[in-house]
Amino acid sequence: MSYLFALGTTLGTLWLRLAFGYHAGDEPVLVLFILPVVLSAYVGGLGPGLFATAIAALGSSYYLLTPLHSFRTSDLNLPNWVAMIIVAVLIVVLVNALRTNHRNLRAALADAGEIRTALDQHAIVAITDPRGKITFVNDKFCALSKYAREELLGQDHRLINSRHHSKEFISDLWATISQGRVWHGEIKNRAKDGTFYWVDTTIVPFLDAAGKPRQYVAIRADISARKWAEEAQVRLAAIVNSSDDAIISKTLGGIITSWNPGAETLFGHTAEEAIGQPIAMLFPPDRLSEEDEILARIARGESVKHFETLRRRKDGSLVDISVTISPITDHEGRIIGASKISRDITERKLAQEKTAWLASFPEKNPNAIVELDLRSSEITYINPAAIRLFPDLPKLRLEHPFLAGLPALFEATGQGTDGEPMRHERVLGDRCFSQTVNLIPESGRVRIYSTDITERLRAEEEVRRLNAELERRVIERTAQLEAANKELEAFSYSVSHDLRAPLRSVHGYVRMVMEDYGDRFDAEGVRLMNVVSSEARRMGQLIDDLLDFSRLGRQKMGSTEVDMTALARSEFEHQTRDLKDRVPRLDLRPLPPTQGDPAMLRQVFANLLGNAIKFSRHNPTATVEIGSQSGAEGDVYYVKDNGVGFDDRYLHKLFGVFQRLHGEAEFEGTGVGLALVKRVILRHGGKVWAESKLQEGATFYFTLPTDRHN
Amino acid sequence: MSSQSQVEVLLVEDNPRDAEMTLRTLRRRNLVNSVVHVKDGQEALEWLFAEGAHAGRDVSQLPKVVLLDLKLPKVDGLEVLRAMRADERTRLLPVVVLTSSQEDRDVIESYKLGVNSYIVKPVDFENFSAAVAELGHYWLLLNQKPL
Structure with missing residues (x-):
């Protein structure tokens, strides 16, 4: 076709030249033949161009150059003709090169368009100028970022910045591409609606002649799904790792395949120790059958939820756990193992026990x-x-x-x-x-x-009643006592008054008889009258002592600090004042002071010292010792003599009123003194007792508690 | 008992033995010329204030001292003393309690009522007569009568 075109155009040009009044001798205007050569070369390439050139050379030589109708050419036209051929060939070569180039370019452009179409189908593409302004985005970019193209063009990528990446990350990116190097990485972006997406990004800088980036082409792939999955995985792993619960997986054969830190904490085994081991190592021997049951249920696709049992730690101790066991399936849904989530419920058990224990208080x-x-x-x-x-x-x-x-x-x-x-x-x-x-x-x-409070009220009522009764009785008894006391007083009064009056008369009248008729009595008569008189006197003494004794019981008792040493010494001196040569030696040791009635305590020393002096008067080396010693109930005072003593068989009679252990002829006395001592000591809250052996002296002890305050 | 002469002692004593011993001692020691002896408190007051059996007696004629027993029939010694001290005529008349009672109560009560002396009768006759003689000597011869 191209050859025909070359033939046609060249012959056409020849015909046109001939038709438009060619005359021999005219200028052949060979330059016209350049046109079909150019056209043929352009349409057909090198072959048709050269073919057109050949036609043009032969045709012009035959029809236009002298000699006409001959392929010979006159010397005159030969240079023009050769120049025309050379120019035509050169033009053919040039046009052909141009044509080839042009065709290659067209093919390259077509290729590029196809690649871009393919890229657009697959990738997210954006192009920015060197300052980062978006100059191109493809549909996928728009779809993913949820921005319209018009919203993106002219903006920079900050529009979709998720703020996820650090400043260093961004500056590293820019440093890389602005130096003309390709940057590759994963970027998290923010869509118009606020959602995030991840893109795997390659940014290719295109450089200008000076080597400066002219534009950046960013090609991205949406990797959000993978990223989310990864994040979820990381989250899940973090959850598993941070869980206090022991999370374990095992095969259907009961071999441990994973072991989280919670499991390590709970059971004591590290992951290295546990993985690959049979789960049975956690079972106390008496619970091994549980595992078979559990495995059977898992194999049937069932879960075991919140099963409370006991497991054994690495150190052998037992721990209360609640365990949930679920089957693990592969992608096809086949059960390939089980996950066990165990929780230490020791605290809960203790809390439950404590709760139950606390609840038992109101319950019981x-x-x-x-x-x-x-x-x-x-x-x-x-x-x-x-x-x-x-x-x-x-x-x-x-x-x-x-x-x-x-x-x-x-x-x-x-x-x-x-x-x-x-x-x-x-x-x-x-x-x-x-x-x-x-x-x-x-x-x-x-x-x-x-x-x-019925019983309590009754008891209180009873207490009140008893108290009232007691009070009534106390009043009654007090009245009785007061009456008895009055009676006693009246009695004492009578004794002192009425009993002494006749005695005085007996004595007085005997004396009157003796005064008036004494000279008519013989010696025996006088003796007998004297006996009457002295007996009356003695009875008077008895009555006086008895009255003293009775008065002591009724007398109000004073309480002051009493210097017992001084009291004993003064009473000893008083007792021995009239004794002249028969004064016994006194051995007086320092006595602790006491609280009491000084007059009454003087009576105690008067009687005890009186006795000591009296009963030791036959001893030429008579000694009276007064001292004290510490006892369980306070200070114990004692008065000790080395006189005749007494028979301790009669100790029980010693402190009775009118009790005498010696004959009147031997030692005078009424038998009231020690009774009086006892009464005084008792009224002071103390005790009195004696020790003696016949002929070995006697010791009288008494205590005076000092804590007596009322 | 009473006489025209000045009464020097009024003896108030229900016990005739004690009275006899007292009077014997006073007479024997020549301490007294005229003693009036009454046997209970009521008679004592009647004599002192010239009432009842003693109506007509010259009230202004008071003894130098009254020897007063406490335990007396009808009106006891303390009552007599109280009555005497309550009456202007006998308020200052010296009264000596001569009694068997050694009770603190009686002693204190007597002094509260304004007794001039309190003597417990000794059982021993020698002591008794010595006491009577001493008090007679003191009140009749030594003491200056207030009225």
């Missing part, structure tokens, strides 16, 4: 305990004792006399609302209950703790 409390919601009047708690005592309570609630009027009571008194419990008493039948009512402000409930 023999007193009624009730909690009531004041607003709904629902009973929210009632202990067994309350049900036992008031079986109708759950049914009757606020209508039961045990609770009746409680809300009104709260409103009326305002008591119990400030956290202070309100107390009141209720009589139910023949029982009386003390109720302590506590308002729990958080729940608006009241707790009623009740105690049956």
Whole structure:
């Protein structure tokens, strides 16, 4: 075709030249033939171009150049003709090269278009100028970023910045591409609607002639799904790793395949130790059968939820756990193992035990305990004792006399609302209950703790009655005592008055007889009258002593600090004042002072020293020792002599009134002195006792407690 | 007992033995010329204030001293003393209690009522007569009468 075109155009050109008045000798205008050559070369390439050139050369030589109709050419036209051929060939070569180039370019452009189409189908493409302004985005870019093209063009990539990446990351990217190097990485971007997406990004800088980036072409792939999956994986792993629960996976054969730090904490084995080991190592020997059961259930695709059991730690100790076991399946849904999530429930068990233990207090409390919601009047708690005592309570609630009027009571008194419990008493039948009512402000409930105080009230009543009775008796007895005392006083008074009067008369009249008729009595008569007289005198002494003794019991007792040493010394001196040569030696040791009635205590020393002096008067080396010693009940005072002593068989009689262990002829005395001593010491709260052996002297002891204050 | 002469002692004593011993001692020692002996408190007051059996007696004639027993029939010694001290006529008359009672109560009560002396009768006659003689000597011879 191209050759025909070359032939046609060249012949056409020849024909046109001939037709438009060619005359021999005219200029052949060979330059016209350049046109078909150019056209032929352009349409057909090198072959048709050269073919056209050949036609043009032959045709012009034959028809236009002299000699005409001959392929010979005159010397005159030959240079033109050769120049024409050379120019035509050159043009053909040039046009052909141009044509080839042109064709190649067209093919290259077509290729590029196809590649871009393919790229657009696959990738997210954006092109920016060197300053980062977006100059091109493809549809996928728009679709993923959810921006319209018009919104993107002219903007830079900050529009879709997710702020996920660090400044360093971004500056590293720019450093790389602005130096003309390709950057590759994963970028998280933010879409127009605020959602995020991840793109795997390659940025290729295109450089200008000077080697400066002219534009950047960014080709991206959406990797969000993978990223999300990775993130989810990381999150899951973090959850598993950070869980306090032991999370273990195992094969259906019971071999451990994964082991989280929680498992290490719970069971003591590290992951390295546990993975590959049979799960049975965690089972106490008596629970090994559990594993078979569990595996059987897992194999059937069932889960075991919150199964509470015991497991063994690495150190052999047992731990209470709650375990949930679920099957693990592969992509095809086949069960390939099991996951076990075990939780240490030791604390919970302890808490449960503690809760149960705490609950047992109200539960086992023999007193009624009730909690009531004041607003709904629902009973929210009632202990067994309350049900036992008031079986109708759950049914009757606020209508039961045990609770009746409680809300009104709260409103009326305002008591119990400030956290202070309100107390009141209720009589139910023949029982009386003390109720302590506590308002729990958080729940608006009241707790009623009740105690049956019937017995206590009865006991209190009984105590009151007994007290009254006792008081009455005390008054009665006091009156009796007072009467007896009065009687005794009257008696003493009579004794002192009436008993002494006749004695005085006996004595007086004997003396009067002797004064008036004494000279008529012989010696025996005088002796007999003297006996009457001295007996009367002695009886007078007896009466006086007895009165002293009786007065001592009734006398008010003073209490002052008494210097016992001084008291003993002064009384000893008093007792021995009239004794002249028969004064015994005194061995007086320092005595601790005491609290008491000085006059009464003087009586004690008077009688004890009087006795000591009296009963040792036959001893030429008579010694009276006064001292003290510490005893369990305080200081013990003693008066010791080396006189005749007494027979200790009669010790029990020693302190009785009118009791005498010696004959009147041997040692005078009325037998009141020691009784008086005993009375004084007893009134001081002390004790008195004696030790003696016949002919070995006697020691009298007494205590005076110093803590006696009233 | 009473005489026209000046009464020097009023002896109030229900016990005739004690009275005899007292009077014997006073007479034997020549301490007294005129003693009036009354046997109970009521008679003592009647004599002192010239009432009842003693109506007509010259009330202004008072003894130098009254020897007063405490335990007396009808009106006891302390009552007599109280009555005497309550009456202007006998308020300053010296009274010596001569009694068997050593009770603190009696001693204190007597002094509270304004007794001039309190003597416990000794059982021993020698002591008794010595005591009576001494008090007679003191009150009748030594003591300056207030009225």
